[in-house]
């Protein structure tokens with residue numbers, strides 16, 4: 001192949017991917033789609049700039065327009081999340097966590113996080129960013145029944161370990177964490193309270209799920225591309241918690257990043273404006289859809305987790321498919337992909353770690369399908385498709401045709417200034 005042909009190949013694959021994605025039912029809980037305005041910002045000349053430092057105090061010349069955008073962004077994020085400070089510079093959720101660990105702790109400090117096998121994120125673990133900071137990582141006692149942190153045992157652990165930092169939030173996250181209950185205990189031992197909102201930032205923006213800064217968190221770290229429907233990136237929101245604020249700011253820059261990907265920054269700013277305008281309606285519909293999908297899946301015969309708690313209070317629905325096949329999620333997820341339904345397998349809290357490739361669970365997120373306009377009745381349709389593939393064992397390729405046909409009706413990105421609110425038929 002000539003080099004020009006390689007170029008063509010890349011562009012062809014991109015186009016094929018975009019077309020395919022718009023035909024499938026994407027239920028990956030950590031993804032979303034951006035509005036045309038945000039997509040425009042990301043594909044803009046801001047991608048060619050460097051801007052180290054804070055707006056109007058940059059180490060690089062040529063930032064006069066970039067600075068204005070970032071200052072608007074800081075203002076909009078503070079308004080949206082009622083925080084004292086907002087920093088749009090972290091280039092991912094993991095990068096935001098790194099900054100928090102470096103800014104608020106010293107090597108050798110104790111920290112308490114959610115274990116990955118209970119739905120925590122790798123960046124909180126000894127082999128992730130927390131470990132790289134040299135922290136002694138302890139994990140929250142977890143109650144499988146309520147699918148949540150065990151408050152009494154957690155309070156005991158805080159008093160025993162006297163951590164410098166406690167971390168709430170996770171990647172398998174159907175129910176709010178007990179921040180209100182445990183933040184006062186953390187304060188007793190002088191710990192900072194951090195909330196990793198990567199999955200649920202869009203819900204928080206819309207007034208759903210929980211409000212960590214009002215419940216006792218000092219700092220919220222997050223990705224900006226899961227339920228918060230922005231471009232891939234990160235953000236840190238925090239209260240004025242005194243002299244350590246300067247340490248945190250120093251950790252962000254020059255600590256863990258230099259240039260902060262200004263095209264993504266601009267995309268985050270437009271997304272914040274979208275969420276100020278449409279976030280409440282969007283978050284409400286996400287949670288309604290998640291509940292509707294969970295109920296419909298249970299009705300179709302699936303073992304949906306969390307029945308006693310109403311299945312979910314977030315964008316996520318968790319299904320245990322270990323009764324359907326010995327390879328469980330390792331069997332179901334690729335089979336659904338053949339039918340045009342994209343989601344991922346997931347370890348459930350009671351799975352042994354050896355089952356990482358054949359875990360019991362499927363993790364489903366409805367935020368993207370909600371954004372393209374799906375409502376509760378459409379969730380019932382998705383549940384039927386899933387039953388046909390996984391329970392009735394229909395040919396997935398046959399189901400895929402119907403999935404593509406169904407998905408064709410949902411081609412606009414709503415809750416945006418480009419398309420407004422979805423119309424209910």
Ligand SMILES: *Cc1c(COP(=O)(O)O)cnc(C)c1O
Nearest residue numbers: 092093094121170171196198223
């Ligand atoms: C996704 C996720 C992250 C990291 O996000 P990236 O932006 O991919 O680095 C951090 N924490 C939690 C809880 C997550 O789910």
